[in-house]
Amino acid sequence: MMAPPPLGLIAELTHRCPLSCPYCSNPLELERASTELDTETWRRVLDQASAIGILQIHFTGGEPLVRRDLPELVRHASALGLYTNIITSGVTLDDRAMAALTSAGVDHIQLSFQDSDAAGNDMIGDSRGAFAKKQAAAARIRQAGLPLTVNFVVHRENVARVPQMIDMAEALHAERTEIAHVQYYGWGLVNRAALLPTRAQLEAATEAVEAARLRLAGRMVIDYVVPDYHAARPKACMGGWAQRFINISPSGRAMPCHAAETLPGFVFPSVRETTLSDIWHKADAFLRFRGTAWMREPCRSCDRREIDWGGCRCQAFALLGDLTATDPACELSPDHGVMQAAVRESGPGAYVFRRIEKARVT
C-alpha cells in the first residue's frame, strides 16, 4: 500500500544560531557550516518536495536567516506553489532581510521570544539585546503585512509569566501565539531537571491559556503544547512516525523527526543521493515505525493506537533505551514511573547552554 503523500517538509537549513537556548531541540552534536547542503541541492529538494505532494515548507534551524540564500530558497519554493513558513529567533531580521523575504513571497513568519521581558529573554538565549531586536522584528513583519505567529517556549523559570506573554503577543497584533512547554529532546533533555515545571505551575499556565482563549476568541489563536511529564497520554509525535513530515538536517539527512538522529540502528538516507520519493516510500528509516504493525502491548490492542501512534519513539529510546516500547508518557506504560521520578528530581539549577563547540567534525 502506498503511503499518502507527506504534508510538510522541515528544512533545517543550518544549526548555526546567534542564541544559545538551553532547551534547544537541536542535537547535542551540532552540524558545522562546512557540512551544510548548498543552494543548488536545496533547490532540487524543493522541486522533489512539490512533486511528491508536500504543501508546506518550514525553513528552520538553528537560525535560518544566517543562510544568505534564504530569500532565494523562499522564492524557489513560492514559485512551485509551496506554502513558505520561516521559523526564526528574529535577532537578525533587519530591514534588508525583511524586504528580501517579502519580495521573495514568504507566506508566514513564526517569531520566537524566550520571555515576556528583556531580562528573562536575554538570559535564557544568552544574548544581550536580543529582546529589543525581536520587538523590532515583530514590527517589521507587521509592516510587511505578513501574518505573525509569536512563539514562547515555557519552563520552570518563565512559566509564571504566561499571562504577560499573551498580553505581549496581543500588543504585537499577532494572529497566533504558541505557548509551548519545553520538549525534552537534545539540549532540553540535558537541562531537564532545571527546566521541568511543577504540576502546580503547569496547571496555572493551562488556566491562564484557557482564560485568554475565551477573552481573545476571534482575534488571536492560542496554540498550547504541554509537557509530557505531567500527562496521562502521550502526544502523537509529528502526527505519527513518517505520516506527515520529512525533516532534513543541515547536512541533508532525511528523518521522520528532528530528534530521530539519536536513535541507534538507523541509516538516515541523504538527499544528496536519494530522492524524496524514495525516502518517503522506500527508506527503512521511514517505513519501520509507520502505522501500527511494529507495536507491542499495551499499544497493539489499544483503541488510541491510531490517535497517538504509541507516542514518541525518540522518547521511548531516550528514557527506556527501547525503541519499540510504549512511550512512557502513557499511563498504560509499565514504565510510566520514570516520568514521575524525573518530576521529583527536578528543581532550580544551572543550565548547560547550547554551544556549537561540541559539534562533530565530519
Added chain:
Amino acid sequence: MTADTLASPIPTLGRGHKFRFDQVRGAWVILGPERMFVPDEHAVEVLKLIDGTRSVDAIAADLAARFAAPAEQIRADVQTMLADLASRGAVKL
C-alpha cells in the same frame, strides 16, 4: 444595485492563507500558518468565487444561477459556510 447588495460584505482569504489545487492529491486545499485543510466540494465552489471584489450576495447569486437553485436557500448556505471558514481564519468577512 440595491441597498442590500451594497451592504453585503466582500469576503477575502484570511491573512496568510492560500487556496489552490493540489495536483498530487487531486484536490483543492487551503493552506495557512501551521495548518492545511481540504474544503468540501460546496466550499470549493464558494472559495473559487472569492476574488476580493464579489460580495457574499454576488457569490450566492452566481451559484444560484449556475446550479438553478433557490436564491434564498443558497444565500443562507453561503453565509453559514463563510462564517465557518471565517471562524477558522481561512476567510475574512
